[in-house]
Amino acid sequence: MSYNYTTLNGKKIRLKKSDLQLSLLTWLREERDLTGVKNGCGIGVCGACTVLLDQKPVRSCILKAEKIIDKEVLTIEGLSGKEGKLHPLQQSFIDAGAIQCGFCTPGMVLTAHALLLQNPSPTREEIRKALAGNLCRCTGYQQIIDAVEMGSRYYRKKGERK
Amino acid sequence: MKKLDREKEERKKAWRNDAFAKVTGRAKYTDDLKMTGMLHAVPVYTDEQHARIVKIDVSRARNRAGVVAVITAADIPGEKKYGQIIRDYPILAGDRIRSYGDVVAIVVARTRDEALAAGRHIRVRTKELPPIIDPEKALQPDSPLIHEEMESNQINHHRIRRGDLEKGERESDLVIEESFETGRIEHSYLEPESSLCWQRPDGVMEVYGSMQHPFSTRRFVAATLGVTLSGVEVRSVPMGGGFGGKDDTAAIVSARAALAARITGKPVKITYDREWSFRESYKRHAYKMQYRMGLKKNGKISFVECRIVADGGAYCSVTPWVTWRSTVQCCGPYSVPHVKCDTYGVYTNSVFTGAMRGFGSPQVCFASEQLIEIAAARLGISEIEMRRRNMLQQNSETITGQKLDNHKVSLGEVLDAVLKEIDYEAKRKKCSFGDGRKKEWYGIGLAMSYRGMSLGAEGVDMNSAIINVQNDGSVLLETAIHENGQGAETVMIKLLAEELGIKRERIRYRQPSTSNIPDGGTTVASRGTLMGGSAVVIAAAKLKNKIIKTLATVNRCPAKVIEFKGETIRIKGKSISFDEAVRTMFANQEYPYSFGVFQGPPVSWDEQSGKGNAYFTWVYGCQAVELKVIPETGKIVLLNMVAAHDVGKAVDLHMLMGQYYGGMAMGTGYALFEEWQPVKDSPFPLNFQHYRLPRSLDIPEMKGIVIENRDPLSPSGAKGIGEPTNELMAPAIANALYAATGKRLRILPLKLDGKKKDEL
Numbered sequence: 070m071s072y073n074y075t076t077l078n079g080k081k082i083r084l085k086k087s088d089l090q091l092s093l094l095t096w097l098r099e100e101r102d103l104t105g106v107k108n109g110c111g112i113g114v115c116g117a118c119t120v121l122l123d124q125k126p127v128r129s130c131i132l133k134a135e136k137i138i139d140k141e142v143l144t145i146e147g148l149s150g151k152e153g154k155l156h157p158l159q160q161s162f163i164d165a166g167a168i169q170c171g172f173c174t175p176g177m178v179l180t181a182h183a184l185l186l187q188n189p190s191p192t193r194e195e196i197r198k199a200l201a202g203n204l205c206r207c208t209g210y211q212q213i214i215d216a217v218e219m220g221s222r223y224y225r226k227k228g229e230r231k
Numbered sequence: 232m233k234k235l236d237r238e239k240e241e242r243k244k245a246w247r248n249d250a251f252a253k254v255t256g257r258a259k260y261t262d263d264l265k266m267t268g269m270l271h272a273v274p275v276y277t278d279e280q281h282a283r284i285v286k287i288d289v290s291r292a293r294n295r296a297g298v299v300a301v302i303t304a305a306d307i308p309g310e311k312k313y314g315q316i317i318r319d320y321p322i323l324a325g326d327r328i329r330s331y332g333d334v335v336a337i338v339v340a341r342t343r344d345e346a347l348a349a350g351r352h353i354r355v356r357t358k359e360l361p362p363i364i365d366p367e368k369a370l371q372p373d374s375p376l377i378h379e380e381m382e383s384n385q386i387n388h389h390r391i392r393r394g395d396l397e398k399g400e401r402e403s404d405l406v407i408e409e410s411f412e413t414g415r416i417e418h419s420y421l422e423p424e425s426s427l428c429w430q431r432p433d434g435v436m437e438v439y440g441s442m443q444h445p446f447s448t449r450r451f452v453a454a455t456l457g458v459t460l461s462g463v464e465v466r467s468v469p470m471g472g473g474f475g476g477k478d479d480t481a482a483i484v485s486a487r488a489a490l491a492a493r494i495t496g497k498p499v500k501i502t503y504d505r506e507w508s509f510r511e512s513y514k515r516h517a518y519k520m521q522y523r524m525g526l527k528k529n530g531k532i533s534f535v536e537c538r539i540v541a542d543g544g545a546y547c548s549v550t551p552w553v554t555w556r557s558t559v560q561c562c563g564p565y566s567v568p569h570v571k572c573d574t575y576g577v578y579t580n581s582v583f584t585g586a587m588r589g590f591g592s593p594q595v596c597f598a599s600e601q602l603i604e605i606a607a608a609r610l611g612i613s614e615i616e617m618r619r620r621n622m623l624q625q626n627s628e629t630i631t632g633q634k635l636d637n638h639k640v641s642l643g644e645v646l647d648a649v650l651k652e653i654d655y656e657a658k659r660k661k662c663s664f665g666d667g668r669k670k671e672w673y674g675i676g677l678a679m680s681y682r683g684m685s686l687g688a689e690g691v692d693m694n695s696a697i698i699n700v701q702n703d704g705s706v707l708l709e710t711a712i713h714e715n716g717q718g719a720e721t722v723m724i725k726l727l728a729e730e731l732g733i734k735r736e737r738i739r740y741r742q743p744s745t746s747n748i749p750d751g752g753t754t755v756a757s758r759g760t761l762m763g764g765s766a767v768v769i770a771a772a773k774l775k776n777k778i779i780k781t782l783a784t785v786n787r788c789p790a791k792v793i794e795f796k797g798e799t800i801r802i803k804g805k806s807i808s809f810d811e812a813v814r815t816m817f818a819n820q821e822y823p824y825s826f827g828v829f830q831g832p833p834v835s836w837d838e839q840s841g842k843g844n845a846y847f848t849w850v851y852g853c854q855a856v857e858l859k860v861i862p863e864t865g866k867i868v869l870l871n872m873v874a875a876h877d878v879g880k881a882v883d884l885h886m887l888m889g890q891y892y893g894g895m896a897m898g899t900g901y902a903l904f905e906e907w908q909p910v911k912d913s914p915f916p917l918n919f920q921h922y923r924l925p926r927s928l929d930i931p932e933m934k935g936i937v938i939e940n941r942d943p944l945s946p947s948g949a950k951g952i953g954e955p956t957n958e959l960m961a962p963a964i965a966n967a968l969y970a971a972t973g974k975r976l977r978i979l980p981l982k983l984d985g986k987k988k989d990e991l
């Protein structure tokens with residue numbers, strides 16, 4: 070008998086057979102109690118359900134949980150440090166005033182995190198492109214773009230250290 | 232209090248009390264909550280738009296796996312219909328379907344999937360009725376009635392009769408006639424409706440839900456259950472946006488969840504799919520507006536006559552209030568000596584319409600701010616000069632006869648600020664006006680408005696705040712304003728910290744409950760900071776006086792020598808800490824507790840003449856936009872947007888800018904993309920794939936300018952901003968598109984591809 074595993078927020082987890090056909094969104098929210106991932110449309114259009122799969126943004130509402138076998142899943146809960154210390158990108162979302170109702174925030178932060186891992190020096194236009202799949206009805210995006218710009222410093226510094 | 236030092240404020244990092252919870256995903260919205268034994272409920276719709284219900288057969292659904300209850304109108308113990316103004320909304324439709332959004336039953340089951348599966352087995356036998364879609368037809372005396380108990384399909388008729396229209400006609404050198412249409416749009420808060428209710432052992436129905444008016448939810452729930460207001464307690468939890476949309480609909484969803492909780496005796500959650508939210512929630516009213524404007528050669532407006540018809544859809548909601556604001560603001564921020572305005576709210580079989588950010592102003596701003604430019608062009612006067620000659624000044628009289636003498640009228644100030652920031656005059660010369668030789672057209676345009684703050688003569692306008700200082704010096708604050716995502720709680724904390732001179736870290740905002748703080752009305756109408764913030768300032772002053780009085784008695788000194796300074800209080804030569812002052816209060820049997828009430832200053836309205844002091848204060852604003860158009864494809868690219876508003880006083884620059892940018896972006900969607908109308912294979916858009924919201928690539932960089940003329944009637948000096956930022960983008964873009972293309976577009980959303988009728 071073989072088992073299926075995934076890595077969720079840095080921890081190796083065994084998937085039950087009944088998990089596999091659930092949407093990743095349902096699995097995270099109902100089976101793992103990770104409610105930071107939100108359901109905004111259920112059809113993969115609004116981006117509120119974004120999580121990272123092997124560092125790439127995916128729409129968890131339209132992805133079956135079986136797609137995460139042997140892959141790494143990162144949710145918003147996994148981005149901050151162990152003692153609740155904020156990731157620098159999360160801090161810049163706060164500092165830039167990029168948070169209003171907060172419903173798009175986890176998806177926005179994770180999408181931006183994926184961008185900055187790939188490109189630590191994006192232009193504002195590149196940030197806009199990267200976030201084009203994530204709807205926000207509150208902010209008009211401007212302070213979110215500011216936050217990503219602000220947060221990019223950390224990724225550049227991290228790159229230098231490597 | 233000194234004016235905002237913009238550069239200094241910008242360098243400061245933003246702070247809000249709920250940011251940590253939201254950025255870490257820890258914030259618990261309604262659908263994130265669970266209770267022991269909790270059941271799930273879902274709504275059931277029919278395929279009808281207008282029909283008589285012959286029979287609802289729920290027997291098969293009742294026998295499905297997991298089903299605990301199937302509830303129809305017959306099971307409602309209290310009022311079967313409810314509403315904020317007219318009680319015409321059936322919580323569950325029992326005898327008639329009046330729109331696609333009508334719910335005939337709710338299925339309650341152990342799991343959501345079981346409830347959904349069972350819902351498909353409900354059979355509704357109906358007798359189809361012809362739907363009435365066109366408000367003009369609905370207004371005809373021979374039209375069938377949408378609500379049989381009413382005399383007609385007219386919901387309301389507001390009038391303005393100012394001066395003498397015939398005299399205005401005689402004095403006019405030019406009369407222009409124009410028509411404008413605006414579409415129905417969806418709020419599109421990212422979090423769909425959700426409610427979790429349970430019957431507490433003490434008999435109280437407790438409600439957790441996504442809503443911006445906990446007190447209206449309480450009324451809807453109490454009426455549906457047939458219990459007193461004290462028998463329902465609505466608790467605030469984080470909410471994923473509202474924009475005016477989470478009033479009635481949120482209350483209705485909660486009423487259904489509460490009904491299910493009452494009938495089953497278990498906690499019940501209803502969380503809406505986006506499809507249900509789109510289908511059922513009320514929209515912004517679609518308007519048809521006909522204007523006649525008389526002008527003198529010198530550019531002065533001599534009269535305005537207008538007829539405005541608002542499609543209210545199947546139920547009243549707040550249509551009379553929305554259309555009242557349109558009536559009061561129908562001429563834009565201009566002096567007009569003779570006005571005749573008739574505004575009608577009308578029932579149709581479309582989805583009902585209600586409050587949405589702007590509340591009747593985006594529609595009339597779209598008309599009036601184009602009208603003034605059309606007039607200017609006909610008279611050969613520049614569009615800016617035209618505005619200057621007509622705009623309201625200090626001590627001017629509005630079209631409802633209100634003298635603007637109790638605050639600074641700053642239309643010139645906001646206009647100048649925008650003209651300068653965007654370099655309007657120089658850029659206006661570069662506009663293409665549809666020049667056929669160019670491959671790309673450039674345009675710049677602007678719009679301005681005056682907006683009555685808060686509810687005005689719509690209704691009772693007051694709010695309260697409770698400050699409850701604990702024995703250890705920590706402070707609990709609450710107001711009857713709701714955190715919709717805009718940052719209301721943070722604003723209240725900042726105002727209190729400023730008033731008492733204490734650190735904001737001392738203050739915790741207590742998530743309010745309707746059983747604790749008195750009904751302060753709804754968190755809409757840009758009234759949060761104005762009404763709730765003012766109550767905080769008043770409560771803080773009362774608390775300060777109370778502390779001073781106690782300290783004066785204890786120290787046997789006159790009150791006037793006691794001074795609040797930072798976190799310390801100076802008494803004669805010595806200083807004591809805030810904590811020590813609090814300990815002294817308790818030691819002397821005095822609670823450091825205060826309750827502050829802000830009562831909106833008097834307003835008035837006469838329904839027959841349309842005269843009155845409609846709002847106690849006004850916000851003045853101006854917004855401009857630069858854009859380019861690709862003539863071949865009709866593609867519109869926004870380049871830059873600038874806004875200036877006189878907010879009275881800026882409490883928090885970051886959150887203020889959040890309101891600016893968010894309002895401008897939402898206004899852009901209204902201008903260019905959004906339209907809630909039938910799509911292929913469906914009589915309504917089902918989800919975001921059918922309804923285009925502005926995305927990050929659609930919105931250009933924006934600049935917000937803050938004008939601060941403290942409002943003397945507002946204890947904090949602040950006015951409001953949520954809606955002024957939203958009402959101006961559509962006319963500004965329409966005016967810029969005219970400058971780019973030479974075409975006037977009179978229908979929203981604005982389209983250049985020829986798919987919608989547009990006139991030259």
